[in-house]
Amino acid sequence: MRIRPTAVVLALALATLAGCGDDAEPTSSGTETGRQQASRSSNNVPTEETQEGVAPAPSTVTSAPGLASSGPGQVTVPVYFVGSTPQGKRLFREFQRVSGDDPLLAAADAMTAGDALDPDYGTLFPGGSFASVTEEPGAIVVEVADDGWSTRAAGMSRREARLAAQQLVYTVQGVAQSRLPVRVEAGGEPVPLFGIDTAGGLRNAGPDGVLAFVNVTTPEQGATVGSPLVASGVANSFEANVPWEIRDGSGAVVKRGFTTAEGWGNKLYPWRTKINVSKLPAGDYTFVAMTDDPSGGEGGGPTEDSKDVTIG
Template sequence: MNLADVLHDAVDGIDPADRIDAIRARTASAPARGGRPWFYAAGAVVLATAATVAAFAVLDDSTRSSGPTHHDDQVTSVPTPGTQLVPAYFIGDTPRGPRLFREFDRVVGPDAVQAALDRIQRPPADHDYTTGWAPGSFGDATVRDGRIDVELSDGVDLSDRLAVQQAVYTLQGAAGQRLPVYFWLEGQRGNMGEVADPAVLSQVMINDPTEGLEVHDYFTARGAANSYEANVPWELRDDSGSVVRRGFATTPGWGDRLYPWEARVDVRDLPFGSYTFVAMTDDPSGGEGGGPDADTRTIIVR
């Protein structure tokens, strides 16, 4: 099995179209707004990061970018030594009920799997999301013998199925393999091995830009979606909710899994300030099915 096959098996039905050199860590230079809490392993300084595509390409260092890359107007850099770029899944609302969305976060630590598990025990960067796990819910996480073992703390149960899937997707993404996840409490196995369930995923996700990113002139938005006829509508809205830009992106396919999408957004003539970028699924039902799935990111135009 080659690397592309391994990644396809590891990424929860999202087509891994790019390699690790497509992953960029992006630094948000805008200050935090509204007193929102930001918690990262590095401490109080926010390191907002993003992946340009959906692939968890953490398996092959031979394709890593050799240095900083200029991309659009966004500040880009490669991860620094001692940090990990990890996928972290969080819970958000959709017309079909709560579903999982994903952030790519830079955290400190040599173990990506443990770092990703620790990350979902803290509030997400995007205030539209929540987590199903309180701090201290988990102990160690290890990958061995074709599985992922996770130690539970006293009082933690597995009755919230979406929270369980949040942990499963996060761990599998960090491990780069679709391995069964076993939860343990005081040496006793608490389940028969959890596997990823694609039904719990939002049908559209934004990977880039990250929440609160400062942009100039234009930016490139990227993500993954499973949208009708491979069409991903997007809008840029100002503080009043008025649409100031709109367009659509396309994906390589639709119907069977999430595929990557990309859109370039021109902000050159917009006043400085805060805007909301919205990516949506196309809704052939005209709203009868509850409306499209959507994901949002706040950006700062400077």
């Protein structure tokens, strides 16, 4: 596990715009809610119901006055990576500290390299980096270093190509805190990205088509935490129920509960909870947040996002 300095949480995100081609909307069936799931105790695992206040919804663009400072010459930026979900590959957001000299390019570099703190995340970009990323009147302009990304890489499907384009769009729009269209250029002229025409500017697809249905913002991967453990993130989960678990090094569940997101059904909504971990022995654990699964696994199972932490 690679551990890096703790990032500062930002209230960023992106509003729903045009959907992404052949991505299906999620469906749910059954009647059991996350509260009912969380209340079933097995092996004497403690259960807990918590509902705390939440930060402004990161699925809407806000008038935040700029990126948070993370130290001398640094800012904290959102970077979108790719991870596995029951719906296939989706985007997960991770906040990272980068140089404040050129945060747009630094975030794009982390994205293309797949340089995520969480080992469950990766990238669809097959190596390489962009030459520059600049915010200009009416667009965010991304300059490619060569024509290596003009066509799909070997083994890349059309859906993966569209998701890779969205990985770029969500990242640079998140850093710029703007929904400006993204143009990919070479020598000042528009060029395709993995076979996708970018001349008219790439726009962010609807979150339900490209984002994972649950994403943990805090605790961060590799963090050392005390009691209460404060967890937060975003989710689109059945009836807004967000079950969570704490697992020990063997994978056994030592504590479980649920919290409630601000909404559900059409986008990702913020959730937040505080968990009393004072009775857990100090050591390494994994915090897992998930979507409610009223189908009992028949629909592919819940989406999960996990973070390895140390309880001190």
